[in-house]
Amino acid sequence: MSTHVPISSRPSRIAWIVPSLIEGSGGHRTIFQNIQALIDAGHECHVFVETPGNREFAPGTPEHEQVLHQMRGYFGFACPNVHLGWHVKGQFDLVFATAWYTARFVAGLPIRRKAYFVQDFEALFMPMGDGYLIAENxxxxxxxxxxxxxxxxSKMRRDFDSYGTFFEFCADGRVYRPIGKQRERAVCVICQPEKPRRCPVLSVETMGIIKHHRPDVKVYLYGSREKPNTWFEHTNLGLVNVEQCNELYNTCQVGLCISSSNPSRIPFEMMAAGLPVVDIHRDNNLYDMPEGGVLLADQRPEAIARAIMSLLDDPAKRDAMSKFGVEYMKLRTLERGFAQFVAGVELVLADRAGEFREMNRVLAPMYRQTPVRMLPPKPGDVTPEELAAAADMEQAMRRRLEAEHELAFIDGSRSWRAVQAFKRTxxxxxxxxxxxxxxxxxxxxSEDPLARLGRIKNSRSYKLIQQSKSTGVYRWYARRRYGPEFVPPQSTNPPANPR
Incomplete structure (x- = not known):
């Protein structure tokens, strides 16, 4: 991995506090790519990786070697200064937080300069409540x-009076590019049921409307091992590599990628391949999406479908958007993004972060068009079968959310954490x-939450915990600890919230 950034005249020591590794994580990949850019610029970076219980493992131990192997295998990243556990020792010029729960730890470190590598507004990943507010804090x-x-x-400034800087959404022009292929009358849709922020239900409902009005349009779903509930003809490509993505973007006439939090890189990669993009018209998309290559619609599926169909029916507009997207992304290479990031870091290292205030004053939305809105429905626009399919999808999503809630309750329980700690011995x-x-x-x-919940409940560990809670010894202990009115739970389901 090489980033081709200029060598710094003032090399520094920088610590990075990183969550535990997840195979296929785009967030980790972006973190390591930008760490590599700093290393290429001459800075000495130390990566502190989260471990269970924050245990420290010395270099050469099997645990340490495993993490190095995962870094290389999962992300193509190799660094001589990898530490297991957040035990930051020695002098550093700057320390980075990289996720919401690393920020408080970083804030408490005795290092003068502290920064936050922010890839998304992570509070939006959680329901309103403790989790949302703690992440926001x-x-x-x-x-x-x-x-x-x-x-x-912009959001950091407006909502938190916190002034920083940004690096642009870029794409690898060696991968994402036009290949001169004849395009089909088709739409490709990033559909990831495991990522609520990508709005899989909204995407599927949108394509159902399009297939009703334009049955000749091909639909390609991709981006996940999970298969969504659908009622219309389509092709599910599942997980595809980057070369296959570029092939897909050169096959279709329109691409749909819904971003309800920070934009995905995907629309920018679509533009680089010459594919017109449709997304939703919300504040999170107005600052980074160019009008010439992206069409933003009201968030109703009818409006999104109307935006897509307007492009399918207008070859001249598609051609103009395609050409604009290719030219727009030619300047936005990966190297440009890395250079912007390194320049921002070096302003922080030079104690010139105050200059970010001036830049923030001129930061404004780049998308100013009104959103594409839905037309009033006509009789017969929605069939009883489509209504039934939409209801089934809503029910499936509700079951999924209930499973995620119960999993969070199990994962947070003392007994389950104790069993998992024993399994790490x-x-x-x-x-x-x-x-x-x-x-x-x-x-x-990417395991489905319902499947994971079923697997856990069928495990010996879970059954042993439940059996132990029905014993007289546990009842005696629990009443002493929690009070005489304590009643042992019949399952790990949390009690319903009173209204």
Whole structure:
């Protein structure tokens, strides 16, 4: 991995506080790419990786070697200064937080310059409540934000009086480019049921409307191993590599990628391949989406469908958007984004972060067109079958959210955490390896919540916990700890919230 950034005249020591690694994580990939840019610029970067219980593992231990192997295998990243556990020792010129729950830790470190590598407004990933507010509070700790895209920098200033800078959404022009292929009358849709912020239900409803009005249009869904509930003809490509993505973007006439938080990189990669893009008209998309290459619609599926159909029916507009997108993204190479990030970091290192205030004063939305809105429905526009399919999809989403809620309750319980801590011990791991073989502890990060909940409830560990809670010893202990009115739960479902 090389980023081709200029060498700094003032190399510094920079610490990065990073969450535990997740295979296929785009967030980790972006973190490591920008760390590499700083290394290429001559800075000495130290990466502190989260571990269970914040345990520290020395270089050369199996745990340390495993993380180095995962960094190379998952993300193509190699760094000589990787530390397991957030035990920051020695002198550093700057320290970075990289996720909401790392920010408070960084704020408490005895390092003078502190920054926050912000890739999304993570509070939006949670329901309103403690989780949302605690994640939001991570922006109130005085860390200087360096964000991907203009919207987050603007939001930091408007909502938290926190002034930072941004680096642009860029694309790898060696991968995403026009290849001169004849385009089909088709729409490609990023559909990821495991990522609520990508609005999979809204995307599917939109395509159902299009297939009703334009049955000749091909629909390609991609981006996930999970299959959404659909009632119309389509092709589900599942997970595809970057070369296959570019092939897809050169096959279709329109691309749909809904971003309800910070924009995805995907619309920018679509533009680089010459594909006109449709997204929703919300504040998060107005600061980074160019009018010439993207069409933003009201968030109703009828309006999104109308925007897509207007492009399918207008070859001249599609051609103009295609040419604009290619030219717009030619300047926005990965190297440009890395250089912008490094320049922002070096202003922080030079104690010139105050200059970000002036830049923030002129930061304004770049998309000023009114959104495409829905037309009044006509009799027969929606069939009973489509209404039934939409109801089934809503019910499936509700079951999924209930499963996620119950999983969060189980994962946060003391008894479950104690069992998981025991499973991380060397003795247990050795026995499990002998009994179950290689990969016994592998967890698919994209596993459906309903499937994971069923797997946990059928596990010996879960059943043992439930059985132990029905014993007289546990009842005695619980009443002493929680009071005489304590009643043991019949399951791990949390009680309903009173209205």
């Amino acid at each position: 991570s922006f109130r700790l005085g860390l200087t934000p360096l964000t991907i895209g203009r919207w987050l920098t 060397a003795v247990y791991r050795a026995l499990a390896h002998l009994r179950f073989g290689e990969g016994w502890d592998h967890v698919d990060p």
